[in-house]
Amino acid sequence: MAAGYLDILRARHATRLLAGTLVGRLPSGTAHIAIVLFTRAEGGSYTLAGALAAVYGLSTAVGQPLLGRAVDLHGQPRVQLPASVLSALGMALLALAGLGSLPLAYAAVIVAGVCTPPLEGGLRALWPKVLGHEDRVHRAYAMDAVAQEVMFTVGPLLVTVLVSLWSPAAALLVINAIGVLGALSVVISEPSRTWRSAPREAHWLGALRSPGLLALLGSFFFVGLALGSITVAGVAYADDHGRESVYGWLMAALGLGALIGGVAYGAWQWAGAPERRLRAIVALLALGYLPLMLTPGVVPMTVLAAVAGVFLAPAIACSFIVVDRHAPRGTVTEAFSWLVTTFGVGAAAGTALAGPAVELGGTAQGFAVAGAGGVVALLVLLATGRVLAVPGRTAVAVRVSENDRNGAVEPGFSSGHQA
Secondary structure, X not given: XXXXXXXXXXXXXXXXXXXXXXXXXXXXXXXXXXHHHHHHHOOOOHHHXXXXXXXXXXXXXXXXXXXXXXXXXXXXXXXXXXXXXXXXHHHHHHHXXXXXXXXXXXXXXXXXXXXXXXXXXXXXXHHHHHHOOHHHHHHHHHHHHHHHHHHHHHHHHHHHHHHHHOOHHHHHHHHHHHHHHHHHHHHOOHHHHHOOOOOOOOOOOHHHHOHHHHHHHHHHHHHHHHHXXXXXHHHHHHHHOOOOHHHHHHHHHHHHHHHHHHHHHHHOOOOOOHHHHHHHHHHHHHHHHHHHXXXXXXXXXXXXXXXXXXXXXXXXXXXXXXXXXXXXXXOHHHHHHHHHHHHHHHHHHHHHHHXXXXXXXXXXXXXXXXXXXXXXXXXXXXXXXXXXXXXXXXXXXXXXXXXOOOOOEEEOOOOOOOO
């Protein structure tokens, strides 16, 4: 198992690109908690903190596919680094100007959100060029999903450490400065500098003209909804048991399950169409969410949370493969960015739905939103099975890799996004 991941990390540029992307994404991965802590330290209400964080999230959702399309058209360095700098400047404006002028504060988080660089999609577009073989790329997708879980665990911890050592304003400044350095490390690398998207058909819909991609996005909206609802229901469960630490245990168990699932998924050699495999994984994901409605004691609930997390990272990793297969030629970064956006919007919707569900029906109803989200995600995949069965750019059995100067062929491999 470990040998397969070490093989990837030993590939030239792979460790640097993975690490640089994770560091570059620290600002977006920690922005919500950093904004809330900063707003409260400045004397703002929880309502204002939530509003600023929500505006940042919506702005990011708008910016990701637009910047992803710009990357496909103009290359990574010309888009990723300027966007990272502008996003950091937006957060710096918030940190330095404070909440004295609310319109300025909202403008700052809008700039920071819209300009968040699409490093996630950019990395997934680079993996085929760096790793070459399809099985290694698929394993890299799984490793990428696992690394995200680590970032979402370590990132908030880093913010709280910076806040305790200095201040929330300093945390905003430091995290975003680190993010710029991460983006810089990626874009000055040889794979990023030389990567070019394949020629694309001019179309205002861009990646969204792919029916298969739309089907996947529809499903992952509800996967995001399920995950977002768990964060709220988990808080309600902790309140029911009178200990805030219970929430931390539940989230840690969820993350641990995702780590285990992602590592196991990437270590296995999978056969067959990834679309069929994705349906099975999402079915297991939904099945894992449903028992959370039982809300048993803390120990069994923590075990249930770990089980519920096991299939999350595999679902995400498999979705990366499906995106690559269905994205129209020349739109791979934009397509990956749409997946990020849809998942994020779904999580926000889940957070919004779980609150009223808890207030009206109790904690179990909050977890019922998660279960329903998982079931609907599966139903979308089942209803669109015919659409997903027809890949976009990969319908040809054998293709010539665009970055192979010797013209070697790679059976069954999508190369439309390589340099």
